Amino acid sequence: MRVRARLVVFFVIAACGSVSAQDFSADPERMEERIHALGEFGKNAAGGVSRLAFSDADLAGREYIKELMQQAGLQVRVDTAGNIIGRREGSESGLAPIMFGSHIDSVPGGGNYDGDVGVIGAIEVAQLLHERGIVTKHPIEIVSFTDEEGGLTGSRGMIGKLGEGTLAVMSHSGMTIREGIARVGGDPDRLELAVRKPGDIAAFIELHIEQGAILHEAGVNIGVVEGIVGIRWWDVSVAGFANHAGTTPMDRRWDALVSAAELTLAINRVASELPGRQVATVGKIEAFPGAPNVIPGEVIMSLEIRDLEAEKMQHVFDLIQAEAGRIAGERSTPIQFTEIDVASPPAPTDVQMRRVIAAAAQDLGMSYEMMPSGAGHDAQDLASIAPAGMIFVPSLDGISHSPKEYTSAIDMANGATVLLKTVLAIDNGALE
Ligand SMILES: [Zn+2]
Secondary structure, three states: OOOOOOEEEEEEEOOOOOOEEOOOOHHHHHHHHHHHHHHHHEEEEOOOOOOOOOHHHHHHHHHHHHHHHHHHEEEEEEOOOOOOOEOOOOOOOOOOOEEEEEEEOOOOOOOOOOOOHHHHHHHHHHHHHHHHHOOOOOEEEEEEEEOOOOOOHHHHHHOOOOHHHOOOOEEEOOOEEEHHHHHOOOOHHHHHHHOOOOOOOOEEEEEEOOOOOOHHHHHHOOOEEEEOOOEEEEEEEEEOOOOOOOOOOHHHHOHHHHHHEEEHHHHHHHHHHOOOOOEEEEEOEEEEEEOOEEEEEEEEEEEEEEEEOOOHHHHHHHHHHHHHHHHHHOOOOEEEEEEEEEEOOEEOOOOHHHHHHHHHHOOOOOEEEEOOOEOHHHHHHOOOOOOOEEEEEEHHHOOOOOOOOOOOHHHHHHHHHHHHHHHHHOOOOOOO
């Protein structure tokens, strides 16, 4: 079911303290037109975009975003980490800015909505304030983070966590992150100038497509994100005994792949049967020596667990390990787990912020649902220095990182209107 357009009328308390009625909602047509215009930069044959960070397409898309920011009355600059920031001063001096935005870089063969909706939506909010001459008390800063898909590069720079090691990493564009940052107008030798400390930002809000099917399938307008799930990875090795596949009878085998198969099913069962939204995945499996006529003597497979709570992730892992112990014993194939150091801890959003976003949706007559984000976002970095929140809008059939990615104009505008209302509520002290 498609969500219908609605006339949105709500009260805005202007900076001067007076109350005035406004018909004040994001313009779905303008947003969609801009999404399509942005989609021209890096357009691919399948109808999506390949706008890798630091590529020519990214550079062209960034120029377009800067133009839109200027049209919305913002002062535009690029920080030393390569983030585009459009700022509008507030009426009260000494207040930290309210920041909102997302990213416009894409994965190879990506779609037109991941990140883009958050940047176009943030500009829409600035434009609405500009057109109506509404001055907030806090400054506002619209941000388009650089190289989100390459590892949250821009937001990591903003929180002071972009080290030399990361700068040397080769990005998908064929240049190092250091070279890329310089190419988009940043200065990798002076990253400290991009750093914001706790207290420097009053609040951070990111509008984003869900990239999953929960909202679309339930016909719900808005997702209020409870946090970005934590991720843990393991290498799992199963030890068997390689032997002749023709001469070894079935009851005299220590087949590592059969154990690995049983473990894979057990992992899926453990994660499915527990209440909650935890996920566990075996995404990679390799058998050695890897020949049709040899019983696999060793298997190396991956295990990934994600959840909003660190304790829950540990609990899932404990249950999986117990299953592994049972399978190893029954089949005489020892199983070993080695954790890989890519762990990113869960990043819960600000509890007050969730309340403000939910109230905004409710006041606008939109349905909403509290939910985790299974994908990483710039908001998880900003959550370490400021109260952070995320607003999700539906993704058709939950498809993302694909040219088939789609979010309707109405859904995008719903999200931007909730963002607008959230920003104004925060400006009026909703988080205090
Ligand atoms: Zn994204």
